Amino acid sequence: MFFHIVLERNMQLHPRHFGRDLREKLVAKLMKDVEGTCSGRHGFVVAITGIENVGKGLIRDGTGFVTFPVKYQCVVFRPFKGEILEAVVSMVNKMGFFAEAGPVQIFVSNHLIPDDMEFQSGDMPNYTTSDGSVKIQKDSEVRLKIIGTRVDATEIFCIGTIKDDFLGVISDPGTTS
């Protein structure tokens, strides 16, 4: 799920930036530093949308650097256990398939794919029901439920399932198991 939250960060700025456009420099550096990062607690920082306030700077002993506490609003993407969302299938193999929901990768193991769907190899590997009415392959859109998350320093990785009511390939009501 995407959230709009306020975060705080201490920004260090080199003295050569002090001047009329100090604030712009600070904001530009903040965007460069923060956008695209990921933390386990807040998820992926997608975009900074505004600056709440810039606190008083503090000169660091020994260096000329000044630390500013900056409060900023941003859009973050944070997946949760138990959350249901839509995703695009990016890879299919006999172990299951990978899907992407924005910046996050979700793996759905073949144990968590309905039992009536069989893996079919070929140049377009896919999972298909025995009657061929439902097919999961690369670029399919699926609705899945996240059942586990693993948090890395720079990435969040999720495990999902489509073995539940109202989950599975989108725009095909027959997929519900």
Next chain:
Amino acid sequence: MGGVLNYSGTGELFNDDSRSSSSSFFNRVLPLLFLLSIYATRIGSRLKLSVNMSGEEEENAAELKIGDEFLKAKCLMNCEVSLILEHKYEQLQQMSEDPMNQVSQVFEKSLQYVKRFSRYKNPDAVRQVRELLSRYQLAEFELCVLGNLCPETVEEAIAMVPSIKSRGRGHDDEAIEKMLNDMSLIKKFE
């Protein structure tokens, strides 16, 4: 965990000295250390467990356990994110010719994703949906799940947002059905 480290350290020693006369010593000490390390790991995991139980409860979006910070935060539907990101992308486009070079991979992927999965394209419709859903005393998170997935039936809505029923807010099936109907109407007329 300390115990495990300890064990692997001794394992190396054991390999180095296995041919020397002190091998019997290591033969005797090693099992002991091994037991110790298992014990230490157990204590460690128990400690971790207790921390888990006393501190943050395990998250589960189905029961709306997403942590206080996110529960109070403003949630965004995919269509709203799409509006925000496209606006930002346009701003970047004005500043430089090749904005795709400027944005992070996370931004790019998110933009593609929300464009693909936006149920409502028109900004007015987006506003109407939020207004409509906010009349039903939903938590932000529930509101956005409904707005993103647009369930068609009451059963589907409850399957997508199980907490809608459990919190005793007097959401009977009729109220949910009316809400879903209104949502599909907005979609139809945007």
